[in-house]
Amino acid sequence: MTLELIQSLLGFVTPKEIIDNFELVSINEKSDTIVLEFEELSDLVPEKLKGKRYKNNGFWNKIDLHTFPQKGKSCLLHIKRRKWEDQESGKSYGNHYELHPEGMKATKDFGAFIKKNHR
Numbered sequence: 001m002t003l004e005l006i007q008s009l010l011g012f013v014t015p016k017e018i019i020d021n022f023e024l025v026s027i028n029e030k031s032d033t034i035v036l037e038f039e040e041l042s043d044l045v046p047e048k049l050k051g052k053r054y055k056n057n058g059f060w061n062k063i064d065l066h067t068f069p070q071k072g073k074s075c076l077l078h079i080k081r082r083k084w085e086d087q088e089s090g091k092s093y094g095n096h097y098e099l100h101p102e103g104m105k106a107t108k109d110f111g112a113f114i115k116k117n118h119r
Contacts, residue, residue, distance in 0.1 A: 007019060010024060013036070013067055013068060013070060013075060014036065014038075014067065014077065014107075015067075015099070015107050015108065015109065017097060017098070017099060018038060018077065018079065018099065018107075021040060021041060021044060021095070021097065022038035022039060022040050022041065022079060023038060023039055023040075023041055024036060024037070024038055025037050025038065025039050029073070030073075032073055032074060033073055033074045033075070033076055034070050034071065034073050034074070034075045034076070035075075035076045035077075035078060036075070036076070036077050036078070037077075037078040037080070038077060038078065038079045038080065039059070039080045039082070040059075040079075040080065040081045040082040040095065042056065042082065044082070044095055045084060046084055046093040046094060046095050048093050049084055049086060049093055052086055052087075052088065053086075053087040053088060054084050054085060054086055054087055054093075055084070055085050055087055056082055056083075056084060056085075057083045057084060057085040057092060058082075058083050059080040059081060059082055059083055060080070060081045060082075060083050060094055062078050062079060062080045063078075063079040063080075063081070063099065063100075064076055064077070064078055064079075064105060065077045065079065065099060065100050065105055065106055065107050066105060066106045066107070066110060067106065067107045067109075067110045068109075068110055068113070077107070079099065081094050081095060081097070082094065082095070
C-alpha cells in the first residue's frame with residue numbers, strides 16, 4: 001500500500017490539520033476502543049525559534065481527542081506536540097493548533113456532530 005493511499009484512508013477518520021502536522025506512529029485496538037497515536041512532525045520548529053539555537057526537548061503532555069467511531073468501537077486520537085528549547089534562554093516553545101472546540105475533548109467535526117444530534 002502506498003503512502004498516498006494510507007494518507008487518504010487516514011483522512012476519513014482524522015482531521016486534515018492533524019494529517020498535515022502530525023505523523024501516525026501507532027495504532028492500538030482494544031476491546032472497545034481504537035487508539036491512533038500521533039507525534040508532531042520533527043521539522044515544524046516554532047516561528048519564535050527561527051534563526052536561534054534550539055533543540056528538541058521531548059513532548060508536551062499529550063492531548064486525547066475522541067473522533068467518529070470505527071468498526072463499532074470508540075476512536076481516540078493521542079496527539080503529542082513537540083517541545084522545543086531555546087538554548088540561550090532555556091525557555092520552552094511549542095506550536096499551537098486549534099484541534100478541538102473549547103471545552104470539548106473531541107475533534108471539531110465530531111464535536112459538531114455530537115452537538116447537532118444531542119439537541
